[in-house]
Amino acid sequence: MKDRRLETGLILALVLAVYAAVLSAPPPPIDQGFLAAGAALEGLFSTRYFQLTGEATYQPLVTLLHALSASAPSLHRFVVVLVHGLNACLLCALARRLGLGGRASLLAGLLLAWFPPATEAVAVPAFAGHVLGLAFALGCVLCGLKALESERRESRWLIASCCCFMLGLLCKETVVITPALLAACWACDVRRAPWRRAARLGAGLAVLGGAYLCWRFAALEPPRLAAPYRADWMLSLGWYARMLLWPWPLCFEHAGLSPGLTAFAGLFVLVGAALALRPPLFLGWLWMALELLPYLHIVPFAHTSPVADRYLYAAACGFCLLLCSVLDRRAGRAALLVLALCWGTMTLRRGLLFSSDALVCEQTAGCAPGSVAAQVMLGDSQLRHGKNGEAKRSFERALDLDPNSPVSWSNLAVADYLIGDFDGALAAFRKSLAISDDPAVRANLEAALAGMRKAPTSGRAPRRRAARGPP
Secondary structure: OHHHHHHHHHHHHHHHHHOHHHHOOOOOOOOOOOOOHHHHHHHOOOOOHHHHHOOOOOOHHHHHHHHHOOOOHHHHHHHHHHHHHHHHHHHHHHHHHOOOOHHHHHHHHHHHHOOOOHHHHHHOHHHHHHHHHHHHHHHHHHHHHHHHHOOOOHHHHHHHHHHHHHHHHOOOHHHHHHHHHHHHHHHHOOOOOOHHHHHHHHHHHHHHHHHHHHHHHHHOOOOOOOOOEOOOHHHHHHHHHHHHHOOOOOOOOOOOOOHHHHHHHHHHHHHHHHHOOOHHHHHHHHHHHHHHHHHOOOOOEOOOOOOOHHHHOOHHHHHHHHHHHHOOOHHHHHHHHHHHHHHHHHHHHHHHHOOOHHHHHHHHHHHOOOOHHHHHHHHHHHHHOOOHHHHHHHHHHHHHHOOOOHHHHHHHHHHHHHHOOHHHHHHHHHHHHHHOOOHHHHHHHHHHHHHHHHOOOOOOOOHHHHOOOOO
């Protein structure tokens, strides 16, 4: 027991050390900001959740966390980083439960703690659902295995497993696949329980999952989203497989997928086929496959790019289990330690980048020059730092990529107004409204017209006066 506590303390300390720079960093530009507490709390369990909270995915517990920590973003980050460390500890416990040695289990937790693409989910408040959802999913699996093991306390662990499952669903929709993960772990458990006990637990989770799906897709008013991004699922799978093998470059946006990625998708499938007859190894592969399934565009979902680093967060658990199962020997554990140190260095570097929103935006635009969202993000950052001319050029590059982007036109209008080009600002505002009649853009147009009436009769405002125009 003492050794377990030391392991937990070590993992949490290492996670806090690597993510220390994130704790006090400003909210990154990709984050839409914390929700207003009143609106968030009002719509938490309303059928109009999406309209009242402004969320695009169903995650009321994450919305509640946003609301409660709206005035203390550093506290929000600390909670998320701490839960990330907890996830690493839970994976360590699961690995030990599945028969891995003590050192290999510790390294599995450490690998998850320092997995480089995880920085996007951990550091960005808007993506906290991935971290919280995985915590409850792992809790559901571990409590479920405990329920199948013990007859005397079966009901307590069964209730705990079901509660974790329900709470996970309120953090992230993809937690719905957790019963499949639990079934896979039960099949590979070194203390495998009778199937009747497993059937009782499975029935309870099925009832909860069915009730959740009815509420989510039948009772809730659907969110108002742009057209979902459609991509070839083989290309998406290939990208994720490539990022697991070589997690670089890390970026908020990944515009365009190379046709060569299908080779990595084929490699992923072949590895699964080769491991199918070796259950302990196959479990890690199956975990990855199940966690990636919601993000392969088989069911289209709204996103600005076909893939994202944060979607690897839960799948990384399976990858860590697979690596540690293969290398659970003296020389293999040394290789795992070297890999963990390399990942830790990359994660630390990525965390330091979050200390400056300007650096984050420049890096994003540099690694995804063909992404409209990346160019808009860079332009927004330049506006916040008073670089209005550079912001105008960033928005123009975004419009070169997509001339029908209402956000790019609206932001170009703001940049023109701040520069003093009133005629260009009005034309850009009207172009944005012609594409999409957004109330916020219309309010900005009215504010610009009011500012022009106060400006000199020439229709041109000095730069210092234009700087006090609409945001």
